Amino acid sequence: MASGTQTQTSARVRIGGRRTGAWLARYALEQLPVSHTFGIPGVHTTELYDELSQSKKIRPVLSTHECCGAFAADAISRTTGEQIGCLVIVPAAGVTHAMSGIGECYLDGIPMLVITGGPRTDVEFGYQLHGIDQQRLADGIVKGAWKVREHREIVPTIFEAYRTAVSGVPGPVLVEIPVNLQLFSAPVDDVPAFVAFVPEAASLRRELDAAVQLLCRARSPGIFVGWGAVDVSAPVAQIAELLGAPVSTTLQGLSAFPGNHPLHAGMGFSRAADPAAENAFAGCDCLLAIGASFGEIPTGSFGCRVPADLVHIDISPAAIGRNFPAQVALAGDSRVIVPELLAGLQARVGGHGHGERRARVQAAIAKDKNAYREEWQRHINDRVNPALFFTELRRQLLDDAIMTVDDGNHTFLAAELFEVRHPRCFVSPTDFNSMGYAVPAAVGAKLANPQRQVVSIVGDGAFLMTGLESITAVTLGLEIAYFVFNDGELSQISQGQEIPYNRKSCTTLGEIRFQGIAEAVGARYVAIANNNEIENGIRQALTSGQGCPAIVDVRIDYSKRTRFTQGVVKTALQTFPFRDKARFLGRALMRKITG
């Protein structure tokens, strides 16, 4: 989450005896905020798995596929903010299987610690099993990759990898421990003591003053928050209230600002955003962006208008001004900078605030949100209306319930129609954008937050990728409600094919009998076939005390497009060169006529 340092220390912990590499790795992991590891054992990791099975602090969890393990580990990091998700996997095949999850963490700035075994380094033979240069393989989707050469390197290397994962822009790291080091013992006198990570204090007085000045002189300020603001939603709310400014979020940062706050406008602020957000930001003359890198999704394919007066706070100096020039750049940890900015604004604005502006902005947001919801609720047919579904789900869930969401049309329906109320309560694969995330992520989320409700919204196509991971939830007795949006298609893509191509290539799924899948894995099965079944179906799915997940077959209606889909299609077409735009439009017209 933060830039910072792990205080260097010379403190050592005495070992004074022979230890195996597996023992040393377990020891190192036990010093870190690691509660679970995920993966599938192989001959290169059985010694380490045996060690972990004896740990009182860490629970090794068997996944059905390393990709699922990686998504589960990712959710541990995302939903807690304190723990780090950890994988223990075999070299080569385990790593390639896990790569979608590792890449997801890399582009979304989520810390993850990947421990892999490695071929023997004490024999001369080549062509060993899983023999591949893993550091090269992982290069491009990790912040750092290490291969330890001897026993005494194991503990400091794991500590160094952890520090790398959580400092600056967080991300995944990989440590390879050759199997011979794990299996065999060597004398170890002592190991370094672990010192917890300390965020660095920023010294940005001049920039903070400039930011206060810009925001105070704005007539129509707006606030845009991303995942990097997920731990500062309270001071951000105070800034918004002081300025009377609407707040919009990114997709990844949906939980960075409470959806039931009267200044919450929606996701994004381009024409691909909810009308409340598009309208609230229409005349924005000064934008305060916090922990948001203006990526493709929340900007509606870069179709948003950003004012020249942009105050940009981000942990990544490279993200500041990358897509839209920043007037004031505040590079650093939002947990340090935002409270300072709030104090500066309070000192300047005092107790007066912008009450009139705030009332006006709030009233407009409330009106637009109501109108949008009503527009959705009027769209009735014999399938399940998404707005009615999400309203009822919100009503039955507690405020701090966690929702894991996959990638597809359902993602944007959830973003537009479900009110997220608590930080780190909505997680989905964003910039790497890998389908298959939600089912395994819910396993990690529930393990890390056993007292809280955990639900998943997953497309039928994504469920086909990793849905069998629900057996892990069954085995571990995790009460998770998996709401599968069953529309028979890869809808987010098929909707995009409809107009330009007038045909659906490879986006229609085979018929899936979810009841059979539920029976096969031992999960409860619930069906919601129409609007009359929503209330009871959700209640059955959320019924706790049964120690068993539910797979809910939701016969969803996708016939109304999200604002996101409508907006990005228009924006994308505008960026096409004239000749290609003409070719696309001409072909669409022709196919509409000729079929």
Ligand SMILES: Cc1ncc(C[n+]2csc(CCOP(=O)(O)OP(=O)(O)O)c2C)c(N)n1
């Ligand atoms: C691993 C992967 N493959 C392909 C895609 C491209 N893709 C994005 S959304 C989507 C459709 C998802 O279908 P489904 O899970 O049924 O959700 P729906 O859109 O129908 O809600 C596809 C194929 C992707 N993002 N990730």
Ligand SMILES: [Mg+2]
């Ligand atoms: Mg689908």
